[in-house]
Amino acid sequence: MNIDPAALQAMTPHELTRIVFNKESLFILDVRNESDFANWKVEGENIDVINIPYFDLIDGIDQALHQIPEGRKVLVVCAKEGSSIFVAKQLLEAGRLDVSYLHGGMKGWSQHLEPVKVGDLKDGGELYQFVRIGKGCLSYMVVSNGEAAVVDTLRMTAIYEDFAKTRNVKITNTIDTHLHADHISGGKRLADHTGATYWLPPKDAAEVTFSYEGLEEGKEIRVGSSKISIQPIYSPGHTMGSTSLIVDDTYFLTGDVLFVGSIGRPDLAGKAEDWVDDLRDTLYNRFKELSEDLIVLPAHFGNITELKMDGSVSARLGELYQHNPGLCLEDEDQFRIAVTENLPPQPNAYQDIRQVNMGKLSPNEEEQQDMEMGPNRCAVHEK
Numbered sequence: 001m002n003i004d005p006a007a008l009q010a011m012t013p014h015e016l017t018r019i020v021f022n023k024e025s026l027f028i029l030d031v032r033n034e035s036d037f038a039n040w041k042v043e044g045e046n047i048d049v050i051n052i053p054y055f056d057l058i059d060g061i062d063q064a065l066h067q068i069p070e071g072r073k074v075l076v077v078c079a080k081e082g083s084s085i086f087v088a089k090q091l092l093e094a095g096r097l098d099v100s101y102l103h104g105g106m107k108g109w110s111q112h113l114e115p116v117k118v119g120d121l122k123d124g125g126e127l128y129q130f131v132r133i134g135k136g137c138l139s140y141m142v143v144s145n146g147e148a149a150v151v152d153t154l155r156m157t158a159i160y161e162d163f164a165k166t167r168n169v170k171i172t173n174t175i176d177t178h179l180h181a182d183h184i185s186g187g188k189r190l191a192d193h194t195g196a197t198y199w200l201p202p203k204d205a206a207e208v209t210f211s212y213e214g215l216e217e218g219k220e221i222r223v224g225s226s227k228i229s230i231q232p233i234y235s236p237g238h239t240m241g242s243t244s245l246i247v248d249d250t251y252f253l254t255g256d257v258l259f260v261g262s263i264g265r266p267d268l269a270g271k272a273e274d275w276v277d278d279l280r281d282t283l284y285n286r287f288k289e290l291s292e293d294l295i296v297l298p299a300h301f302g303n304i305t306e307l308k309m310d311g312s313v314s315a316r317l318g319e320l321y322q323h324n325p326g327l328c329l330e331d332e333d334q335f336r337i338a339v340t341e342n343l344p345p346q347p348n349a350y351q352d353i354r355q356v357n358m359g360k361l362s363p364n365e366e367e368q369q370d371m372e373m374g375p376n377r378c379a380v381h382e383k
Helices: 013-021 034-037 062-068 082-093 105-111 157-166 186-195 272-289 317-324 333-338 349-360 365-373
Strands: 009-011 026-030 047-051 074-075 097-104 114-120 127-133 137-144 145-152 170-175 195-202 227-236 243-247 253-254 293-298
Touching: 013 105, 013 114, 013 333, 026 114, 034 186, 074 082, 082 097, 105 365, 127 157, 137 157, 137 293, 157 186, 170 186, 170 293, 186 195, 227 253, 272 317, 293 317, 349 365
Parallel strands: 009 097, 026 047, 026 074, 074 097, 145 170, 170 195, 253 293
Antiparallel strands: 114 127, 127 137, 137 145, 227 243, 243 253
């Protein structure tokens, strides 16, 4: 069967994200090698995925044809897109017409950010969550009266700048709730590029090589000339400096200390036994003193089921104390075992990522992409 090369369509990461958000049906043929597929893949409620390595399909795609059901939209996925284009063309030649390939492959999927409006603030401002759907990272932009603050900025900083332009606001503050270990922070770079103030908890900044403003309890970061403010709450446990933020007395940005489906792990700086008591005190004492009506907005999600209908990730603090497994371990020894033993594998290249975020390493763009490949693993466990 002869096909028009123009008939082969690329699906963008944005389009795939909307399919995931909308829970649409999709069949994915992932042609990466088995180990990469086992480590990390595209997930969605109505998405079926099979893995047949590219090298098994070079001489013919019959085994793929036998496993792909008729009448379904098919997306072919590989690491960078080249292999998926080849396989998708073969599927078209074989008569499967509703076939596309993922533009940019899994590297493109890993880097895509989808902004979702979380809500309006009391004095006319807005809060947006940027969902890094392919890696489970969540960052935020607080917008008020012509100004914006970005929290837990990812390294794709142009996306925040472009979005700020669409809202006609100037980025005046960038904030890291802690020294990240699973992804490269863009907070300092975005601050330098926009003239914003960069905030980082001092207890996480002992080895950083650049200037910063200390994110400490008792300080208040203003955004705009309205009454909207960001108030830091010291929350050690995931790191010694971890600091959560209360925005507009309504939203609780918990960084990597508390997630919707789990709690933060204390071992990514090699301090699990030292920090477990701090983690417990934060979760079982400090946070318990706060309003149960605060809307928790974490820096990561661990499972696609945590996404709401609009793609956002959030939950009332009171609900988490009822349903989050990490908040229901009243026995101290049981808690200690849960957060120090049988943990998931540590994030890919996390030691090097910490060095980058301290300013001690300066990898190029391709090296940064490779460092961040794979899922986030900042939680003690997943649902």
